[in-house]
Amino acid sequence: TMASDDVGGDHAGGNSVVGGGDDVGGDDAGGNDVGGDDAAAGVERAGLEVRGALETVRARVAECAHGRAVRLVAVSKTKPVALLRAAYDAGQRDFGENYVQELIEKAALMPDDTRWRFIGTLQSNKARALVHAVPNLDAVESVGSSKLADVLDRAVASSAQEPRGARPLTVFVQVNTSGEESKSGCTPSEAAKIVRHIVEHCKNLRFAGLMTIGALDYSPNPICLERLVRLRDEVARAIGSVSPTEIELSMGMSGDFEQAIALGSTSVRVGSTIFGARNYQSSK
Template structure:
């Protein structure tokens, strides 16, 4: 089987697993759709093209420059998601390239995105990254600081809050992710019910290759999957 066919087969397998996870939901409406983001960090444009040809519409990249380089030769229409940490000196390039920035983790970053979007005449859709597990190794807003950042975002005219992103700890037993994902869904629902007037709360981005099925069971409607689609990342010098 060719590499392109393998990518298509893996996408079908991931989609089937997502649908099965939806049927196992107990506290989330089963009909709530789930969008699959193919995470293409360190994978070549040819693999991305094969995934898109197999039905992928959402591409996730961790680094701004890598996305900019790939976009020049991709030759496909997709929705671009920035899922990695965003440095303030890359904000203007990120706003130009990405449809949805998942990783807004500070007031400073939110304000910089707003400024860059205003200059481009764009309203930039964002997610706030929440660090519910309080892992020092990960970015994200702590729960006790979330209300403040949401209030500030509500006053920034060139960004639109569309939900939240979280990354679970890399537990050896993946079931240990479940309480965190459930707590994140509850937080998502709370904010959605009392959304700031400029917000459009619709996305809960959580779950990666090792834990996306549990994330879907617990309420995720965006999942970020790379290895299960493309195999191990292909690291190259200079990437």
């Protein structure tokens, strides 16, 4: 499987492309002075691969969903904007990013109707910049504490005069279902309390669901995913005003999104399977 691709919270949502354009070096980096024609051809080739991979992933999602609505988030961290544009031109609108500065830079270069989802670890001191600089920020899926929820709530409140306006920001509570210290998120036992805090005290946030990143040693028995499904029922009871089916589940990445959909995921985050495994960060 390709599950490890999205590792470390990156796992978030990208429609990755298979084998995605190894020739695209430095697109992002602006250094096309050497072999410009070759570089352009490489970008074009990679873009075609992304489109093909995206179609394949969409078909796999549809086959597993059996008519249910499942959001496909293309996890695009470290990928050059040219590849995001290729996915966008093929109809993809939901993109997941892990790093605040990278998301801010990409948002300025992509069409306004792109729906950005932040899926990485968010430091409190960067929350305001993220909210203010990206008016089409669709959701933050990595809220792991009441403290971060409060920071985001204030950031949205202070953006009323900005392009974003005062509309509530959709958030997911990230749960560490694997117990691995390397993973962000709250413990399963803390989740209901954080959700209740958001619902009762953060009027500028809209709680939408729960997010998790599966264990790295993914096996055919997706215990982490099943744990999140059970937790959804607990959270619904704690809130009292919603049924479990109204709570979204953001789970499933390149290696396990089909199993996740079978278990009830409403949003899968696919990166390498759409954009290829290459990390372009080093070319920046």
